[in-house]
Amino acid sequence: MRVVLQRVKEAKVExxxxxxxxxxxxxxLLVGFTDGDGQAxxxxxxxxxxxxxIFSDEADKxxxxLLDIGGEILSISQFTLYAQVKKGNRPSFTEAQDPKLAQLNYEKFNQALASYGPKVATGVFGADMQVSLLNDGPVTIIYEA
Structure with a gap:
């Protein structure tokens, strides 16, 4: 499982x-799954x-x-996080999880995030989406499990 996190002032998906x-x-959050990813x-x-x-306190540290500041989450499924680009010029997506299982895991992930209390807005799995954001910092972190 791979998640690209960006701290934002605001974001939306159309x-x-x-x-x-x-x-x-x-x-x-840009969220991708690979074979073997599951509940753990x-x-x-x-x-x-x-x-x-990753949010600043009163001393600007x-x-x-997210929970401390009462922030919100916009979660976007993105299988292209598992693109393989070493060979040729066209990315291969064979390491991305089967779409049916990935969709189920994406929904479980969003539920897990929401269980901590923040508002969780989402895109639509598999849809052609336009994502707009006002990056804050910028702060961008890649998480893998």
Missing amino acids: IAGQVNGQIKQGLL EIDYLARKIVNAR LNLS
Whole structure:
């Protein structure tokens, strides 16, 4: 399981010109799954992400978590995180998890995030989405399990 986290001031996802999910301050997550990923990886990364101390405190130190600031999450499925690009010019996506299982895991991941209390907005699994964000920092971290 791979998650690219970006700290944002705001973010939204549109599908066919309609806003599907939108947040204010918080985290934009790009989420991908590979073979063997399941509940253990989901639980581990959900806990790590909501508790990551990457928001500034009163001394301007990265010392506060999403939960501390009452932030929100926009979670976007992205199988292309498992692109293989060593051979040729066209990426291979054979390391991405089977779509049916990946969709189930994506839904479980979003539920795991929400169980900690933040608002979790999402895209639509497999849809052509346009994601807009105002990056904060910038702070971008890649998580793997």
